[in-house]
Amino acid sequence: MTKKVLLIEIGTEELPSRLLSRTSLHFYNNFIKELNYFNIKYKNIEYFSTPRRLALKIIDLDTKDRFIDVKKRGPSIADAYNINNTPTEAAIRWAKNCGINVHEASHLKTKKGSWLFYHIRKKQENIELLIPKITESALKKISIEKTMRWDINNEKFSRPIRNIVILLDEKIISGKIFNIPSNNFLQNHISSTEKTIKIQNAKEYPSILFEKNNIIADYKVRKEIIIRKIKEKAKKINGFIKINTFLIEEVTALVESPIVFLATFKKKFLAIPKKILVYTIEKQQKCFPIYNSKKNILPYFIFISNINSKCSKKIIIGNEKVMHARLSDAEFFFKDDRKTKLKENLLSLKKVLFQKNLGSLYEKTLRLKLLIKWIAKYSCSNVEDSIRAALLSKCDLVTNVVCAFPELQGIIGMYYALEDQEKKDISIALKEQYLPSFSGDKLPCTPIGCSLSISDKIDTLSGMFYVGNIPSADKDPFALRRLAIGIIRIIIIKNIPLDLKDLVDKSLELHNKKNINYSIISDDIIKFFMARVFNWYQETGYCIKIIKSVLSYKSTNLKDINEKIQAISYFQKTEISKSIILSIKRISNILEKENKKINGCINIKLIKEAEEIILFNQLKKFHNDTKDLFIEKKYKEILLKMTDFDIPIYNFFNKVKIYHSNYEIRLNRLILLQKLKDIFFKIINFSYLY
Template sequence: MPDLLFELFSEEIPARMQAKAADDLRRMVTDRLVAEGLVYEGAKAFATPRRLTLTVHGIPARQSDLKEERRGPRVGGPETAIQGFLKATGLASIDEAKIQRDPKKGDFYVALIEKPGRATLDVLADMLPVIIRTFPWPKSMRWGERSARPSSLQWVRPLHSIVATFGMETEEPDVVNFSVDGITAGQTTFGHRFMAPAAISVRRFEDYETKLQAAKVVLDPQARKDIILAEAKTLAQAQNLELVEDQALLDEVAGLVEWPVVLMGSFDKEFLSIPGEVIRATIRNNQKCFVVSDPKTGKLTNKFILTANIEASDGGKTIIGGNERVIRARLSDAKFFYETDLKIRLEDRLPKFDGIVFHEKLGTQGERIKRIERLAAEIAPLVGADVERTKRAAHLAKADLLTEVVGEFPELQGLMGKYYALAQGEDASVAAASEEHYKPQGPADRVPTDPVSIAVALADKIDTLAGFWAIDEKPTGSKDPYALRRAALGVIRTVLDNNLRMKLSSVLVSPVMRVLDKHVLLTNAEHHSTMRSQLWNAPASHEAALAILSKLLDYGVNPKWLVEEKLAKPILELLAFFADRLKVQLREQGARHDLVDAVFALEGQDDLLMVVRRVEALGKFLDTDDGKNLLAGTKRASNILAIEEKKDKRSYDGAPDPALYSLPEEKALAKAIEQVKVEAGAAIANEDFAGAMGVLAKLRPAVDAFFDKVKVNDDDPKVRENRLKLLNEIRAATRAVADFSKIQD
């Protein structure tokens, strides 16, 4: 079957747009082909700095003929309905329609519509111009004499030519006949801008790719990446050095060249006094070059690797020299910034934060740093961190945001704080926290492991979450401008990976209270300083909040409203958010989200590590026959209770009366429940969740026998009530480990 070759040749396409543009081109063309009934065998798109290319093979030469029967109005129906039917079907008169007999509904007119398929060449001529004009570039432009016309073509960069051929592999292909904004599709493309700029006539993809290769253009982006990486490694190894690989930079550089030529340059050794990350950021950001390290020491050397787009007659000496001059100037600036930063101690920078707004409802960066410092000190004992070191680390952690180097390279925030802290003689754990408190920044990033870093990292993320929940600015749908989902996942990973025991509800109270201090509690300016002092120095507990808030009665404020709406509500909503994020985390690890629901449904389940251990034990238990059968029995009990409680408009809480047991199965179930309550409670107290599940399994025979032999809705109202209470006991006993009603069958 015929193949399509489609190329859009233009001025340089930004590297960051190329991969998506190639994918968009493939998607738009193939989706339209399928919509036209032209099912293809395969398609592949490519991008270089100057072209987007698509090849689609195995396309039918023409559309299939369409035959369709369309049912019309009833015979003898209104004339308007008949005329509408004729217009819709294209029939000249009703005599051209068939009559379909229907003994029940009567006779109907039926039109047989035959629509011959079009040649694929004609279909392509219609669809390709539309795709070009509607192509979804993030940014586009108009150019030339036609640019003033509203109907002129918009493209990412000036479009110069279009290749569009269609035909069988064994035959001369046809040119798809169309034009866009004065550019007519043909068979002509162009090679490398400098080394082979002449026009090239192409027929189909195979000779197109071959001729481009001869004209110094590597069409496939992956092939360009492979060339750059292989040659860069070879150059480095030739001098007993090692390339510092950088996938993002490799992707970008491959989008800047059509014919990659890899060269090595150098810079003055004096610049190696700058931290390696600063050197790398300078060379990477400004010149798109790779750095090289000494494999013996792991430190950077004064070499760099660049990728040119031309085979220079002088072997690249001029290109290397030009890059060396620019890099020397950039590194001089970086060295100046670094040395200037070292002259100012980190703590001396902090007063400037008082004039920088973090968020209009959450105060300045200076206020936020104080909240983080206080919260980190509260968390420190929970994670085994030294309190004073933690307070010092939290105090300095954000200071490098005001340094010259971080101003130039924001991606180095935290890391530079660590270097500056070490340079001014801070404790190693205090310095490390400057870098590690931002972690993890994504699923592939590591979590902090040093106790001081853990405390500051948790305080930073929890303060952010608590603050935005307290002012009711939560993520909605796909919108999360403050990266709150990432912050919550960061807390979860830090807690779980470090096996930390921590009750989130208690930890959340103080940061929420401190936000309330600024926005709710200050109803009387005269008492501002007193209230703030009490709030900021209160223990992190609900009881402390109640005690302080109750004093507001003197100021005409209702403390119950404050606690329920402004303190408890955001904490409960934030705990639910953590539950949702934990579900995401566990689901990615293969766990069932309904088991997380079942555990979180119990009161006080805000110890993330214990929740996960419960979920793991519950999952293993439900994989057994005992677990499956007990789940079925418990759900049956819950369903009966729900029905009867709704009907009776009451609940069946309270202990059943043993004197009303008349059947051995009732007595056996009651005895089993009492035994399970004691043993499961002891196992839970010892955090032996697997043991608690094993205890629950003892309920299975008694539950099965009860439902097999006992009529719950007995004719005697007292017996019925007692048996419903016994069913509630089943539900209560299983709730020692999880809410079984939340578990899916």
Template sequence: MSAAMQPLLVEIGTEELPVGALPGLAQALFDGVVDGLARRGVAFERGDAKPLHTPRRLAVLLPGVAAEQPEQHSEVLGPYLNIALDADGQPTRALQGFAAKAGVEWTALERTTDNKGERFVHRAVTPGAATAALLPEIVREAVAAMPIPKPMRWGSRDAGFARPVHWLVLLHGDQVVEGELFGLAADRMSRGHRFMHEGPVWIGSPADYVDALRNAFVLVDPAERRERIVREVEAAAKTAGGVARIDAGNLDQVECLVEWPSAVLCGFETDFLAVPQEALVATMEANQKFFPVLDAQGRLTEHFVGIANIESIDVAEVRKGYERVIRPRFADARFFFDEDLKQGLASMNDGLKTVTYQAKLGTVADKVARVAALAEAVAQAAGVDTALARRAAELSKADLQSRMVNEFPELQGIAGRYYAAAAGETADVANAIDEAYQPRYSRDDIASSPLGRVLAIAERLDTLAGGFAAGLKPTGNKDPFALRRNALALARTIVEGGLSLDLVELIRHAEALSSRAMIRTGLAKAQFAADHAEKHGVDVKGQIYESSDLHPEKNVLAIFDFVLDRLRGYYADKGVPAQQFAAVAEMSPKSLLDFDRRIAAIGEFATLPEAEALAAANKRIRNILKKAEGTIPGAVDKALLREPAEAALAEAVDAAVAETDPALVAGDYVAVLGRLARLRPQVDAFFDQVMVNVDDPAVRGNRLALLQRLAGRLGSVAAIEHLSS
């Protein structure tokens, strides 16, 4: 590295920073320093530099930063000549003032010309400032721009930060940059591990930083800490004869909690394994940030791994501490589970009658009744046992009244599966209660069983229909009923599950159920208000509940469009171009499985050499037909085919229609578009040799009829004109 380029280190040492905010704070500091250098024109080598952080520090380490700015060129425009000089060519007060402000004689000023005329200009070149002089302000700006929602203040300082700041390292090359932040003077002295290293850590130069801290039992690179955690956890689990469950979210948090991770293998009483393992796993990961150990079949064992922030001289005491904190939580989970089993699924279900789902839509029990009716309809269309579908739906929300779900909301459905199995329900019904919640998050799988998919679809249909009927359609970032997520889950379940369903008809059924629910709820409220009024001597005879705010068919179409809009992002993530999606969306297939097949077909068609020309031709045809006056004949009259090119096209279209009819019925859209691609020579010849809008109305109408027949078949799979650039 040249003498002009030296490594740069900025380290801000603090009390333990908030875990969730730590990566974002480190990134913001890094970006702020890099942007500050760039805005001042200071050259730097970024290389593979990235934010460095531990719970007690935020750091920026760049491999090379220039010693100074380049020369600074400035240009300040002055007055125009007619204002700057008098009739004798002498400077006016305006010019003299401009020159004085620039610090030069007016004769030293240059001239330039713009669209208004000639004017004076002051150009100057000044040496660039030393980077060391700029760095303190760059760091202050970066810190001020960091996203800290609730800054802490300590001592007598006015400025705040995420946590109290205790030291500041600012090095450029091997030199300390003089600067100050939060009342602390910059130094080269960092700090090592709070318990495993005494005294400060000398940083000779930025290049020594990572190794110097490692020697002081601090892994400042989060990637290195992460790798060490995974390595130690896996080794500890292997010692116990199992495999560690390393959840990415849990790993993210643990990495932000420690500076020198050390795995500790722990255990608990096997009696606790009678509790649903999901509850035990949730307790270990969410509450204590431990890593469960599973057996070869993926079942939870009595072992878990904790990560200490220290290499203890008495690991047994650390183990006892970890086991001691987990035991009461496990005992609570076991108590909840046992009490729920005593209560029973039927009792839980009965309790749903007292829980409001939504003010306009009634109770959770009302929602369950609607979902059960929808589940039967979906099951019948999907070829699934309708009785099982209704039974699964009737039990699908019972666990919301359980103690387990009250303590662990993320176990909705999972707990229901256990309770249904304990109550003697079939495995299909029990599993469907759990699978109804899938996909639970963006990358989760859909329900794996046919019955689970039916219940998942019915649940989403009711949520969407109820949301729209009650006026809860998302606006901006507000989506209190998660309708966007539910719409995508519905679409994914249908498409990825390979279910050929008339979605519009199912939405219509769901909307009717929701509308009736709103009317019943409204009438009940009106009756309650009437009874209350009459008790106080108010006559309300003849007053009825108004349901004019219900728009059934409008909501059906709005929900269908809403679901299609969610598919836009779904297919974009799969690499489907927007034009291809638009080509299929314009057809609005009622079956999303059919939609998916058309998407696949249009994707293959777009790769054919004939695709662009046919898309452009269909676009041209559509425009011609739009502008056509009068009624276009419903059939082509072969006797009116005057030109060889139009006769050839008519014959080719007849053949293509006959050959693609069976494929259209079978939904083989790839075959349809592949056959239509062979029409290109006849289409090209027609437009090259035939004039459509001739004077003879009969011939003109016949040619329009031919184009209409052609356009109808070209657009039978998708509006291919969208592929035309």
């Protein structure tokens, strides 16, 4: 029998919870690539992960001997032999590289000629020798941001590797991975007195882990069990759970034998603002708040333990004590903050440094005030309300709650502003100023929120460039790429007619206290932005050729760029677009052959042929029909009107002799073609679409 089950388990110290799922998936994908590279067949691969293990179970692995065909084509026969039929230097070098003499090579004949050819069928390395190499390679190719080194071997991985299991059915595959020899002893639960679990056959995995110590190795199964059990617990008190995907993923990665417990906290803590309460329960304690039918929080929480203890009451009491301490802190900070209004914190920002060379948070706030006043006219937000939002934007950063829980910045500002009877849009903008905070994050909903977010991000980005903190290819410590993408997304998706060049220059003016020429810095920032624009459109799924065709015109008006990309993408899907683009290509090729630039006016008296008269009239009609469309920047309509040129251009090329013997007629026809090219290229550079 050649088809067997292969088990590989990598026992580690506790892996980072936020990286467990991704690390496991990378291991799985890398292993598949390695198997494909060596042409090793299999039916299916299952992958598993817990805090202290990564595992693969390969079903019906084909273990029979495999052969690989090595084929190498050498020099042509004409180049392989001299006049006297002796091998040339090129032929000798090729044969030596193949490990043969020239006369041992065969000949390959094709329609294009004959070549020296080497073909040998080799037996591939035994699969039992390959498996440890494949496994180590798959592990080393996992992309890990921060690695650890351990032992004298100085190996690198996310966490130290302590145990290796490689079983092919019941046979232990001997080998070393990260210099650790393989065996058939699985890592047991961290709380178990017996440190290992002996496994006799790969087929027993993962059921043997559950049978011995309730270890659920399958990440997806473990996750589903946790979700089901927390819902059941909440239902017992007539409550429900709001599924927080990030929290579920984190908890699933923290335990391998999940036990769900219900605990309580004092009702007085329900007076704490909902966001602070949820943040404390979820973010700080990794627990689940419970809601009633009115979506109000109940004085209960659910936590997941990794240990099934006989003294479950002690575990619950211990978690309740910790939760009480955390909520007491939050309650104290909140009450202390509310002794003063949010706006009264503005002058305190003078004592908080924003950046060494860019001043305090108070100075940043004054820059935001000026920026948002200018941006408001483009975003259609109320100017006075926008200025008010800018002045309040950083006031929550000196509150007790934000100092204790930094992730609540903006959220606390919104809550405190609402309690101070600030306008709703102003209050919401304080929260929205930090959106989007990561790739794919939601955008601000309010016009003031959009204006404040752009102001905050461009102030930081331009300031960092101004003082020389520019991102490199592999380092971006101030997350300026994320800030740039945030600005780009807001402007494009919210359809704000804001020119990037104007925005950058306006922001740089506020940093430039020395009154120096900042044009070079401005150009660098624009290049940085446009690289992000290109990447964003590419990741969004737009054709690279279309993106390049639009960006080649160096426009910095993102609204205009977006409308062009949308229009060209639509136009390219129409049936007639290929014909139009081929016509543009033909016109461009004809004009490029001329040694001089074609310019001047069309001489109507020299237009003789019916086909060129029709084309000329179509040109005039297009100018008249699209004059207002160009002003209104309705590019889709303009491109659709370009299709009216298809038949006239075809007939012109088919019936009219461009290179007429009369130089004036010839030049006049070339000018007509140049006028055509000019109107086609008025929107984008079509040469990228040929």
